[in-house]
Amino acid sequence: MKPCQHCQAVIDEYILDKQLEPLRGLTVDDFNICADCTTIVSDSCVGCSGAVYVPRGDTATPDYCPACRADHIERTGQDPGWNLDTAST
Numbered sequence: 001m002k003p004c005q006h007c008q009a010v011i012d013e014y015i016l017d018k019q020l021e022p023l024r025g026l027t028v029d030d031f032n033i034c035a036d037c038t039t040i041v042s043d044s045c046v047g048c049s050g051a052v053y054v055p056r057g058d059t060a061t062p063d064y065c066p067a068c069r070a071d072h073i074e075r076t077g078q079d080p081g082w083n084l085d086t087a088s089t
C-alpha cells in the first residue's frame with residue numbers, strides 16, 4: 001500500500017475506488033492520494049459531462065475529467081491542463 005501524496009496517510013483503496021467510480025474506471029493507482037484528499041464533482045466535465053476530480057487544496061474545479069484530458073493529449077499531442085483555456089487567442 002502506498003501512502004497519500006498529500007497527507008501521507010495509508011490509502012484505503014476500497015473507499016477511494018468507490019469514490020472514483022464516476023471517473024470512468026480510474027483507480028487509486030492513477031492518483032496516489034487518499035479519499036480524504038479527493039473531491040469528486042459530478043457532471044462537470046466539458047467533454048463528456050462526467051465527473052471531474054478535484055485535488056483538495058485546489059480552488060478551481062477542473063473543466064476536464066482525467067479521461068478527457070488524456071483523450072485530448074492522445075489526439076492533439078497537447079496537454080490542455082485541467083481547465084479550459086479562455087485567456088489565449
Ligand SMILES: [Zn+2]
Binds near residue numbers: 006
Ligand atoms: Zn490524503
Ligand SMILES: [Zn+2]
Binds near residue numbers: 045049050066067069
Ligand atoms: Zn470527460
